[in-house]
Amino acid sequence: MRQETEIPNADKRSERTKAAILRAARERFGAHGYERTTIRAVASDAGIDPSMVMRYFGNKAQLFDAALAIDLLLPDLTSVPADEIARTLVRHFLERWEGDLAGDALLVLLRSAVTNEHAGARMHEIFAAQVAPALAAVLGPELAARRAGLVSAQLLGLGLTRYLLRLPAVTALTPDEIEDGLAPAIRAVLEPK
Amino acid sequence: MRQETEIPNADKRSERTKAAILRAARERFGAHGYERTTIRAVASDAGIDPSMVMRYFGNKAQLFDAALAIDLLLPDLTSVPADEIARTLVRHFLERWEGDLAGDALLVLLRSAVTNEHAGARMHEIFAAQVAPALAAVLGPELAARRAGLVSAQLLGLGLTRYLLRLPAVTALTPDEIEDGLAPAIRAVLEPK
DNA sequence: GTCTATAATTCGATAGAC
């Protein structure tokens, strides 16, 4: 029996507030990293009081943790022709990064993982749970063990230089140019001679 | 045997203190990024008082700036056989990163560039002034313009995953395995079909 | 040249009114 949530619309309002906080948090964490985003700023962006953030998420670390939830949504590589796997991967990550919604979450993860231990651990988990198995399914376990890391390095290197550092030499390229330039490179890693 | 000799215009003590501060600063900035390193901690590492840091470097931002100075020491690629350029680049960065002295400075730059605007601008400068010209000298200006960014993405992706994130799938590889795995990939970017 | 003491901020977190 619930005693204190009988107020009509209370659920809706709190859910909306919570979602607004989370959205603002992802934006801030993604733009400035963990240390430089303040609860005060997140609350201000969400148009509410800082104490509400504490009420809904407990503390800064738990808010951060909530903002880190992410699914790479990798496609099933076993149904992709072998010589198209590299291109499929590049295109998938480009689309994920260019799309605002997932982009924010991915930016949070990558930017924070560099300076925050907890986010770094999350990054390890996500790659171990999502990228490594996807590659193992098509490369076999022993080749994947030696190559999954290098593939990750290349895909994250793209994200790093294009979306975090925004190196002009990388942001100047179109998605098609990146796909054409990087797919053969990743193919070279996936198919050692 | 130490002896007080009179040197006209040099103060060895202050230079040594300054160097100790800079060394400690690079270590802290490299390990934890800009926001999380405190002047107090740097001073403590250097075995001196926090106010000395202010005396020698003015403020935290200027100390940071001093710690960012770096020369990639890229070899002259024009004297390297065309099909060895990729491998030369991979090996050079691996050596730079694995070596403690340069590794610290590179770590500072890369880790900080992700969350600090000033460091990001420095990263842009360094790649524009050192990497881009080295590639332009061997690829020609128009091909270099389209490929220098992707090569940078690959090399920085390696640094990111191996030395910053320390993804197990990447740290588990030996330098030789990385060289053998990544050189063909970079060659694929440098020599489009 | 080096250190003590402290001013001035900023921020995370709590208590409590409505």
Place this chain on the structure above:
DNA sequence: GTCTATCGAATTATAGAC
């Protein structure tokens, strides 16, 4: 559920003694 007020801790930066 939301906000006001504030505490306590940490940090940059300054002033000045020795």
